[in-house]
Amino acid sequence: YKGGNDERIIIPFYSGKKQLVAFQGRALSGNTKLRYITIKLKKNAPKIFNFDNVNTSKTIYVVEGPIDAMFLPNAIAIAGSDVPTSVDGFGYDFVFVADREPRNPEIVKKIANMIDRKYKVALLPESMRGKDINEYILNGFSTSQIVQMIDRFTFEGLQATFQLKMWQKI
Numbered sequence: 001y002k003g004g005n006d007e008r009i010i011i012p013f014y015s016g017k018k019q020l021v022a023f024q025g026r027a028l029s030g031n032t033k034l035r036y037i038t039i040k041l042k043k044n045a046p047k048i049f050n051f052d053n054v055n056t057s058k059t060i061y062v063v064e065g066p067i068d069a070m071f072l073p074n075a076i077a078i079a080g081s082d083v084p085t086s087v088d089g090f091g092y093d094f095v096f097v098a099d100r101e102p103r104n105p106e107i108v109k110k111i112a113n114m115i116d117r118k119y120k121v122a123l124l125p126e127s128m129r130g131k132d133i134n135e136y137i138l139n140g141f142s143t144s145q146i147v148q149m150i151d152r153f154t155f156e157g158l159q160a161t162f163q164l165k166m167w168q169k170i
Helices: 066-071 085-090 105-116 133-138 143-152 157-167
Strands: 008-014 020-027 036-040 060-063 075-077 094-097 120-122
Touching (some): 066 133, 105 157, 120 157, 133 143
């Protein structure tokens, strides 16, 4: 990356064995070419933020960005919107909470992929006012309100497929 002197928050990514596997620099201002820069230290390690701190016997919320994960209990972030297939066989109770962008074909495609992979998905309503967890917090929702909405609007299987079709028509 050859950019300016961007001020960034550095966010570490640890493996389940507490080894640093990557870090991400998030720009603090909107005046930069790249909002996120992620550097992997271990080539084959998945970019999963907070995986070293989750309780795998409880529901794990899967969000896109590390800052979103910081607002939810027992959450991980995948540093983007692609959940690595390496986690599919873990057998954990994952709920994929995509950004609320029902008109974005890429987001809809990724949610459909998660449904096909047998994940639960949260399809949050327009009343949430915002596109992601961070914006919900900025718009005055509490963490408990957000978790209640996620739990209320979580679907799986055929019901998830149907709800996704309805959601993208919003």
